[in-house]
Amino acid sequence: MSDSLWDAGAQNERTRLAWQRTALSGLACSLLVARLLATVSIPAAVLIGAAAVLSTAGLAVVSSQRYAENQAALHARRPTADGRAPLVVTTLTALTAVASLTYVLFT
Amino acid sequence: MSSPTDPPDHDPRRPRRLYAVGSEPDPRFTFANERTFLAWIRTGLGFLAAGVALVAVAQLNAPLGLEVRIASVLLILCGLVSGVGAYTRWMRNERALRLSRPLPSSRLIPFLTIGLVLVALVAFAVVSLR
Numbered sequence: 001m002s003d004s005l006w007d008a009g010a011q012n013e014r015t016r017l018a019w020q021r022t023a024l025s026g027l028a029c030s031l032l033v034a035r036l037l038a039t040v041s042i043p044a045a046v047l048i049g050a051a052a053v054l055s056t057a058g059l060a061v062v063s064s065q066r067y068a069e070n071q072a073a074l075h076a077r078r079p080t081a082d083g084r085a086p087l088v089v090t091t092l093t094a095l096t097a098v099a100s101l102t103y104v105l106f107t
Numbered sequence: 108m109s110s111p112t113d114p115p116d117h118d119p120r121r122p123r124r125l126y127a128v129g130s131e132p133d134p135r136f137t138f139a140n141e142r143t144f145l146a147w148i149r150t151g152l153g154f155l156a157a158g159v160a161l162v163a164v165a166q167l168n169a170p171l172g173l174e175v176r177i178a179s180v181l182l183i184l185c186g187l188v189s190g191v192g193a194y195t196r197w198m199r200n201e202r203a204l205r206l207s208r209p210l211p212s213s214r215l216i217p218f219l220t221i222g223l224v225l226v227a228l229v230a231f232a233v234v235s236l237r
Contacts, residue, residue, distance in 0.1 A: 011139075012138065014138070015145075028152075036159050083198065090191060093191075104183060
């Protein structure tokens, strides 16, 4: 068993922690938006709030899966995870931005 | 059995056009690029929270003025640009890493600076004209 020369754990772990704090920031921000949006439209607020909770749970699962996959990939010297999860996160951020604009323009 | 030096012909990773070029970079740089992406996402979320909070606070004890809405929309647009720019920047950086080229410069930072200066000008006008 030959591990990498550099400390793979710290890189991968720091990246997982960055995913986790991003997911928590996303939850806080989107729940804030959902709460404020309730003054404009209750159904939209419920939709955004539910999407916030579900997508945060999903991101938590994805970040630990990516961590495990990357850890295995590093030890086997295989390429690490790809760009699908970043694309999902960017899409969720854009969705939160649209909900924010709805609140600001229609309140 | 593949290794990082194999040609990326059968690389199943997406986006395909990113992994079709160059060779696998040092994983440390890939991780660092990913963390930078995530930091930009959090920056974008911060802009969004600031934008909605501004409108929420401004209408606590006064009717909502146009200048508040303008500042708020500017903040939210900065958040949207940070969020989308995070991904395009991640992809351009990863591409540069794979091709062993210098990292591209970013238009995100000047754009966000202009956005924040505009918001500051609105805030200044609101405070000094009241």
